[in-house]
Amino acid sequence: MRVNVTVNGEQRQADDVWEGESLLFMLRERLGLPGSKNACEQGECGSCTVYLDNVPVCACLVAAGQAQDRSVRTVEGLAEGDQLDPVQEAFVEAGAVQCGFCTPGLVVQAHDLLDRVPNPSDPEIREALAGNLCRCTGYEKILDAVRLAASRR
Amino acid sequence: MTLTPAELTSAVSGGIGTSPQRPDGNLKVRGEFAYASDLWHEDMIWGATLRSPHPYARITSVDITEALKVPGVYAVLTADDVPGRNLYGLEHKDQPVLAVDVVRYQGEPIALVGADHPETALRAMKKIVVTYEVLEPVVDMETAVDDTPLHPGGNLVRHVPIRRGSQDVTAEVVVTGRYEVGMQDQAFLGPESGLAVPASDGSVDLYIATQWLHVDRDQIAAALGLPQEQVRLTLSGVGGAFGGREDLSMQVHACLLALHTGKPVKMVYNREESFYGHVHRHPAVLYYEHGADHTGKLVYVRTRMYLDGGAYASSTPAVVANAATLGVGPYEVDNVTVDAYGVYTNNPPCGAMRGFGAVQAGFAYESQMDKLAEALGMSPVDVRVRNAMTEGSVMPTGQVVDSAAPVAQLLKLVQDKPLPAGTSSDIRELPGGVSNTTHGEGVVRRVGYAVGIKNICFSEGYDDYSTARVRVSMVNGSLSAAVHTAACEVGQGLVTIMQQIVRTELGIERVTVLPMDTTIGNGGSTSASRQTYVTGGAVKAACALVRDKLAGRTDIGDEVIDETTEWRHRATEAIDPVTGQGNAHVQYGFAAHRAVVDVDVDLGLVRVVALDCAQDVGKALNPQAVVGQIQGGSAQGLGLAVMEEIQTSGGKVRNPSFTDYLIPTVLDMPPMSIDVLELADPHAPYGIRGVGEPPTISSTPAIVAAIRAATGLALTRVPVRPEHLTGT
Numbered sequence A: 001m002r003v004n005v006t007v008n009g010e011q012r013q014a015d016d017v018w019e020g021e022s023l024l025f026m027l028r029e030r031l032g033l034p035g036s037k038n039a040c041e042q043g044e045c046g047s048c049t050v051y052l053d054n055v056p057v058c059a060c061l062v063a064a065g066q067a068q069d070r071s072v073r074t075v076e077g078l079a080e081g082d083q084l085d086p087v088q089e090a091f092v093e094a095g096a097v098q099c100g101f102c103t104p105g106l107v108v109q110a111h112d113l114l115d116r117v118p119n120p121s122d123p124e125i126r127e128a129l130a131g132n133l134c135r136c137t138g139y140e141k142i143l144d145a146v147r148l149a150a151s152r153r
Numbered sequence B: 001m002t003l004t005p006a007e008l009t010s011a012v013s014g015g016i017g018t019s020p021q022r023p024d025g026n027l028k029v030r031g032e033f034a035y036a037s038d039l040w041h042e043d044m045i046w047g048a049t050l051r052s053p054h055p056y057a058r059i060t061s062v063d064i065t066e067a068l069k070v071p072g073v074y075a076v077l078t079a080d081d082v083p084g085r086n087l088y089g090l091e092h093k094d095q096p097v098l099a100v101d102v103v104r105y106q107g108e109p110i111a112l113v114g115a116d117h118p119e120t121a122l123r124a125m126k127k128i129v130v131t132y133e134v135l136e137p138v139v140d141m142e143t144a145v146d147d148t149p150l151h152p153g154g155n156l157v158r159h160v161p162i163r164r165g166s167q168d169v170t171a172e173v174v175v176t177g178r179y180e181v182g183m184q185d186q187a188f189l190g191p192e193s194g195l196a197v198p199a200s201d202g203s204v205d206l207y208i209a210t211q212w213l214h215v216d217r218d219q220i221a222a223a224l225g226l227p228q229e230q231v232r233l234t235l236s237g238v239g240g241a242f243g244g245r246e247d248l249s250m251q252v253h254a255c256l257l258a259l260h261t262g263k264p265v266k267m268v269y270n271r272e273e274s275f276y277g278h279v280h281r282h283p284a285v286l287y288y289e290h291g292a293d294h295t296g297k298l299v300y301v302r303t304r305m306y307l308d309g310g311a312y313a314s315s316t317p318a319v320v321a322n323a324a325t326l327g328v329g330p331y332e333v334d335n336v337t338v339d340a341y342g343v344y345t346n347n348p349p350c351g352a353m354r355g356f357g358a359v360q361a362g363f364a365y366e367s368q369m370d371k372l373a374e375a376l377g378m379s380p381v382d383v384r385v386r387n388a389m390t391e392g393s394v395m396p397t398g399q400v401v402d403s404a405a406p407v408a409q410l411l412k413l414v415q416d417k418p419l420p421a422g423t424s425s426d427i428r429e430l431p432g433g434v435s436n437t438t439h440g441e442g443v444v445r446r447v448g449y450a451v452g453i454k455n456i457c458f459s460e461g462y463d464d465y466s467t468a469r470v471r472v473s474m475v476n477g478s479l480s481a482a483v484h485t486a487a488c489e490v491g492q493g494l495v496t497i498m499q500q501i502v503r504t505e506l507g508i509e510r511v512t513v514l515p516m517d518t519t520i521g522n523g524g525s526t527s528a529s530r531q532t533y534v535t536g537g538a539v540k541a542a543c544a545l546v547r548d549k550l551a552g553r554t555d556i557g558d559e560v561i562d563e564t565t566e567w568r569h570r571a572t573e574a575i576d577p578v579t580g581q582g583n584a585h586v587q588y589g590f591a592a593h594r595a596v597v598d599v600d601v602d603l604g605l606v607r608v609v610a611l612d613c614a615q616d617v618g619k620a621l622n623p624q625a626v627v628g629q630i631q632g633g634s635a636q637g638l639g640l641a642v643m644e645e646i647q648t649s650g651g652k653v654r655n656p657s658f659t660d661y662l663i664p665t666v667l668d669m670p671p672m673s674i675d676v677l678e679l680a681d682p683h684a685p686y687g688i689r690g691v692g693e694p695p696t697i698s699s700t701p702a703i704v705a706a707i708r709a710a711t712g713l714a715l716t717r718v719p720v721r722p723e724h725l726t727g728t
Helices: A023-030 A086-094 A103-116 A122-128 A140-152 B025-030 B118-125 B213-224 B251-261 B271-277 B316-325 B358-376 B380-387 B407-415 B494-506 B531-550 B623-642 B694-711 B722-726
Strands: A003-007 A010-014 A049-052 A055-058 A071-073 B008-010 B045-051 B057-063 B073-077 B109-115 B129-134 B156-164 B173-181 B193-198 B204-208 B231-235 B265-268 B284-292 B298-308 B335-343 B443-456 B465-475 B478-485 B510-513 B561-568 B587-600 B605-616 B674-677
Touching: A023 A049, A049 A103, A055 A103, A086 A103, A086 A140, A086 B025, A103 A122, A103 A140, A103 B025, A122 A140, A140 B623, B045 B118, B045 B251, B045 B271, B057 B109, B073 B118, B073 B251, B109 B118, B109 B251, B156 B316, B173 B358, B193 B251, B204 B213, B204 B251, B213 B231, B213 B251, B251 B265, B284 B358, B298 B316, B298 B358, B316 B335, B316 B358, B316 B443, B358 B380, B358 B443, B358 B623, B358 B694, B380 B407, B380 B443, B407 B443, B407 B587, B407 B605, B407 B674, B443 B694, B465 B494, B465 B531, B478 B494, B478 B531, B494 B510, B494 B531, B531 B561, B587 B623, B587 B694, B605 B623, B605 B694, B605 B722, B623 B674, B623 B694
Parallel strands: A003 A071, B045 B265, B204 B231, B298 B335, B478 B510, B605 B674
Antiparallel strands: A003 A010, A049 A055, A049 A071, B008 B510, B045 B109, B057 B129, B073 B109, B156 B335, B173 B284, B193 B204, B193 B265, B284 B298, B443 B587, B465 B478, B465 B561, B587 B605
């Protein structure tokens, strides 16, 4: 099938999409946007988090066809040219990035949190990020990064 | 075409001892860093692996006829299509690339499919008909040696005995115990992935996430029947490793498919397949007896331990040696008896995972130290300090510890840290969290301590070295450096460290990290907490050669200075096969933890409230990265303490998913305050001491000690589950 979708502000089209394909597969393998990650592909790890019409979702749990005529914003769509989003900047500065495989999902999830709650408490940050697994950091520096980003936005 | 991470150039300055930003950081937060599963090539096809559903079975036939007929299928391969040696392995070549006649674990690869879409490959795979004669699996590590032999030499992979001092001395106070450690998974987030690209001359390029490019290459070349120079590996972005990428997974498979079809082949495991596709931490059963005098001084330690290597040897021999040689912990003991056994079973293959043998022993000996403290009426910290090893202490192997061993100091550092505020009234900070299972009733808070020891770098006489190349030329009127190695960046930050070393050694700010590949010599494994030590040492040595040629110049015109060198740490020795005596290890690392834990004793729910750590790192080349390693290692120890286990039943994995295999989330992790000591090791470059593994050892027993204190239960097995606390 053919899917028409707005991705990071651009109108995109994917052809020959198999009905069983996920939005994640379409983004990664058909639209050249591998930033959203494939750590579990079953909605447990959050590494594929993208905005679908401004709501964060696990792209692995959304069928590609469900994105028809809708708007998707991925981690690749957060920076403005060379200028990183404050959340991205804070993740690098705070040492919240090690292997980085969880990073795209966490960055999108934290970006959404700070849009909704500009100065979140620690329990609020933890709750918002509870669906995003990280295996490298133990999360301390991820919390540091979100606090830092909140202080700058 | 997306093939590999770009050259990494960072404008951020900073030599050793500072914390400049990672050169790959911007790419990673933008989603532009090319991990192995992101690779893409024109005309590429997808590979898939048919695996055994049985832990132990004879294969009576494999019929691929119908699979080959599926439209979009390019190849279906079996063991008959492996042109070279159909056996590989890190220490013993005992594992088939594709099974022949027999499968020894659930998930063992039998056949491969190459197809135009992953779904096509899966559908074709279902049309491969394999018939089995199912056999009774060997699953008990304690009796495996006397059970059905699974390999020609029987089921004993390695026995490491250690005999030091008197073997029959007696003591006033004796405590014994039997401990079990469940099978932990590395659970790196980036699944096993790679892209194999065939060349017209019959050679192949593999872009791959791994921990050791050269040993991968050697094993792949042997299986393909190609000379090593016809198998070229380039490191792709690696989404974590923790030991799970030391062994081959899809490397040979993708190359086989590529060479058969003449097309680039991408293979990406999903999470379930990842659980079958890599080795895990050895589960263990450990028997201990500690004898002490009335002052708490250890008189002897005797232990017999079993480590379940599963179906193939992987790194079992080295894991057994670590468990044995580090088996009494960071304590002075004159009389030691150790018998450590690594065995074959039909359980999933086990090999390297962070802490590697020392984790299993650490849970047991630290549980014993707590038991001893209780028997003596001493505090857990006091009994440990009473026996703490120091520089100059003698290991059970007879090796003298010849650099800092601040065991007592580390314990005191964590003991003196402020305690967290009392039990919260916010349900989000109580056991059970927003499940709203308690408002504080039934919650008991207690504290636990532990300390651990880990060998750093490769041991037992292994020729452990790394190769580094540093090239200096003028760029835009200034000196610029490039550093090239085959040492794998897996997330730990070696790329940053190498830039820092070059800046410090040469005073050149602009340092490019070239892609890691096999066009340069061996970088050794990214394991045993060794890369900053060994590859760092090699980069430092290459810089010294460059510096001689630079001779103080800041303008070298058109000249290019390009130096490559190998660097080795000091030699180690094999241990005596009867007494276990010998200078087996290069360096020892130490960490101590204090865990503060709230336990809902009615429901068996646990919340770790604080997990503080003190560790000696010799010299923190990058303090931010050092703390990140300690926090990450502590988190994996927490996982083993209270949630992480691959559960098997009759050799079958019951929970191969992140739904059922739980790793800590941000809700499970407490704040972690970290004290970093820098007591230089005079034998190591810059005095550094490997960082990555020690915190994974002491974290687990500290948490379990706190749960024991809260519940009064013996808790001899990790992970501790709610039902262990409630008896239900």
